Amino acid sequence: MSILTLSGSPSVQSRSAHLLAHLRGELEAAGERTSHIDLRALPAGPLLAARADDPAIAAAARAIAEAQVVVLATPVYKAAYSGLLKAFLDLLPQTGLRDKVVLPIATGGSLAHALAIDYALRPVLSALGSRHILPGIFAVDQQIEIDGSGPARFDAALALRLEEGVLRVREALARSRIDVPLEFVPVPLAQRAAHAAHAAVAQRCPA
Numbered sequence: 001m002s003i004l005t006l007s008g009s010p011s012v013q014s015r016s017a018h019l020l021a022h023l024r025g026e027l028e029a030a031g032e033r034t035s036h037i038d039l040r041a042l043p044a045g046p047l048l049a050a051r052a053d054d055p056a057i058a059a060a061a062r063a064i065a066e067a068q069v070v071v072l073a074t075p076v077y078k079a080a081y082s083g084l085l086k087a088f089l090d091l092l093p094q095t096g097l098r099d100k101v102v103l104p105i106a107t108g109g110s111l112a113h114a115l116a117i118d119y120a121l122r123p124v125l126s127a128l129g130s131r132h133i134l135p136g137i138f139a140v141d142q143q144i145e146i147d148g149s150g151p152a153r154f155d156a157a158l159a160l161r162l163e164e165g166v167l168r169v170r171e172a173l174a175r176s177r178i179d180v181p182l183e184f185v186p187v188p189l190a191q192r193a194a195h196a197a198h199a200a201v202a203q204r205c206p207a
């Protein structure tokens with residue numbers, strides 16, 4: 001049961017990456033297992049040449065395949081999401097997010113593209129087969145205070161949305177933990193009720 005956070009910002013001091021770091025901390029404090037990939041650390045040449053067999057890119061794709069929940073964050077670039085994120089997503093198999101819960105996060109310079117998650121990113125995640133895309137979290141730069149050292153500070157509205165995001169991820173994980181495995185065929189409720197009725201009759205009227 002693992003959670004992977006994926007940062008799609010090319011910036012060293014990335015606001016969207018700070019949101020991811022915060023979520024990771026909260027999820028770990030709640031006892032969840034997390035890991036992280038910074039896409040800006042992948043080798044640029046192979047990434048742009050679509051070399052999915054590059055060892056670092058293949059390892060990142062494997063980490064996605066093994067994760068149950070993917071929390072990804074991107075800056076809004078030109079009304080959509082970062083080219084870095086797109087270059088990486090393009091290298092995943094067509095169903096690379098199948099059966100995964102995905103929480104998309106984006107930060108932008110203004111509210112002008114607050115819906116970028118929904119009109120730009122969500123269709124891509126869906127095309128990659130995600131069965132459960134959680135409501136996205138969008139923040140504008142003014143809501144995130146960074147000073148270059150230490151964790152970022154968030155305004156109250158954003159802090160609340162992040163808290164909701166953590167709860168949604170944990171809820172999705174909890175639900176998947178009690179999911180009935182595919183190979184287990186449960187006795188339908190009606191059939192169980194019939195068995196119980198039959199047993200009760202048999203007890204009252206022994207043959």
Ligand SMILES: Cc1cc2nc3c(=O)[nH]c(=O)nc-3n(C[C@H](O)[C@H](O)[C@H](O)COP(=O)(O)O)c2cc1C
Binds near residue numbers: 014080111
């Ligand atoms: C190349 C570039 C394009 C951008 N385009 C937009 C945009 O279209 N809409 C917007 O709201 N912000 C835009 N921004 C601002 C960033 O989305 C914003 O500062 C974001 O928080 C940066 O995230 P990061 O620090 O994680 O990289 C752009 C920034 C850059 C560098």
